[in-house]
Amino acid sequence: MVLTRRAFLRRTGLTAASVIGLRQIAAGASAKTLLSEPSQLADATNSLKPEGLMAGIESANVPLRDWSGYTNYGRVAEAFAPSSDAEIVGLVKACRQRGQTCRVVGLRTSWSLYWFDQTNDLLISTKNLDQLAFDTEAMTVTCGAGVTLETLHREAWKRGLTLATSPAPPWVTVGGAVSTGSHGSVMAGSMSSSLIRCRLVNGQGEIVDLDEHHPDFDAVRISLGMLGVMTEMTLQLQKGFRLTLTQEPFATQNWEQSLFESGPMSFLHANLLEEPSVVFKVDYDSSNDENHNDLIKGTNADGVPFVSGPAHLVVMNYAPPSPTIAGSEWAVPLEKFQSVLDRFKADNQLLPAKIWMKKSAGESALLAAGSDPDKAYVQCGCYHPVNGNQDPKIIEQMVKKVENIMLNNNGRPHFAKLIYMNSDQMRSLYPKLETFQEVRQRMDPDGVFYTKRLKALFG
Ligand SMILES: Cc1cc2nc3c(=O)[nH]c(=O)nc-3n(C[C@H](O)[C@H](O)[C@H](O)COP(=O)(O)OP(=O)(O)OC[C@H]3O[C@@H](n4cnc5c(N)ncnc54)[C@H](O)[C@@H]3O)c2cc1C
Incomplete structure (x- = not known):
């Protein structure tokens, strides 16, 4: 069962209510009520309009299919589309409290569907993480993870700048391209190698700022959303060519x-x-x-x-x-x-x-x-x-x-x-998987971002 945004709001309405000072009412609700199915919960929560932290977050419809339609769950999930770190922190903390898994999704062009787990995921769309700023002297761009490559390419070119490499389709997000190690055909690493700084909301709902000198940075570069939601990224660009x-x-x-x-x-x-x-x-x-x-x-x-x-x-x-x-x-x-x-x-x-x-x-x-x-x-x-x-x-x-x-x-x-x-085959291929797992467990000790599907692959 996919927990829709509305169902999540209903469930977390109690949590949100407590955030906005309705602690007493929330405390009065039994644990059984908190764990009920959405339909049963509706009446209980109707009187608790989620006007707090969660209620203001925009929603987005996310069809549960990959770009090609090869993997297709035939449904559309109602996801959250936060526009600030604070909103993402609220969502992650609520998931953590509820023991619910959470996935971040860009434009779903990846075939693997590891961004989705079919069961109880809360989906966070990056579509509203769309800020974009250039430092032309340092030849860098700092952008929200939901900015598309099309926008980044166009705006960089106007300033005489270009990415060193990128995947062929411009209709993907910067967050998705970096997190999957997407690349062009050039004797260099993937787009993740151009990442020099990022801000991440980790599985504890903490905002972490990391640059390329941070010991965890090489875990973050290609992480498929397993460490948390990258909200803002700085990429090194080149002189346009x-x-x-x-x-x-x-x-x-x-x-x-x-x-x-x-x-x-x-x-x-x-x-x-x-x-x-x-x-x-x-x-x-x-x-x-x-x-x-x-x-x-x-x-x-x-x-x-x-x-x-x-x-x-x-x-x-x-x-x-x-x-x-x-x-x-x-x-x-x-x-x-x-x-x-x-x-x-x-x-x-x-x-x-x-x-x-x-x-x-x-x-x-x-x-x-x-x-x-x-x-x-x-x-x-x-x-x-x-x-x-x-x-x-x-x-x-x-x-x-x-x-x-x-x-x-x-x-x-x-x-x-x-x-x-x-996972045995994966372990044999990636000697550094163990180091990655150590970082993941530190950033996300309760496995908020570690779905069953990811666990089956990465062990
Ligand atoms: C027709 C086609 C051609 C392609 N050509 C190439 C190519 O030339 N070279 C190449 O390397 N690849 C190529 N790809 C793959 C493509 O680059 C990736 O699928 C794409 O970059 C993913 O971006 P997305 O926005 O769709 O991310 P999604 O598919 O939505 O997500 C991909 C992964 O990134 C994670 N993620 C997304 N945003 C964040 C975030 N903010 N923080 C943390 N994790 C995040 C998700 O959880 C998921 O695990 C191609 C794909 C297609 C469909």
């Missing part, structure tokens, strides 16, 4: 050269069945036209079509295909990737005809996909269509098959994509 993208065929066997020697941000769509594959060659735009703020499409001197423009419009502005897709993505150490490809080619049953390949470097986050900052990784995505798929079961079967292969090649999963592993 322009890129040019062209597409070229290549032989799949030359994947390493095509990925690592075809420009700073190139990525591949590699064909497992037939040649050729496609390299999306992304290089710095040599025209360096300062007035060039839109995408320009044309044909270069060799007759090859190109797109050029501000970095975010060239590689961070992905229009989703139709039909929608679902699947998994793994980061594999460069030296292991040929072995993955050999396994894929030897038995391509269940796999898509083409896989996506990007590049990255390791980073310091405890739950990062790549652990060694001096090492190169191949980010490999395998997806099947969801809409119109004759047998959506193939998606789960494919993900499990890919997991098997990646586990044998020191791969680590992208947390925004589908994962079916168990």
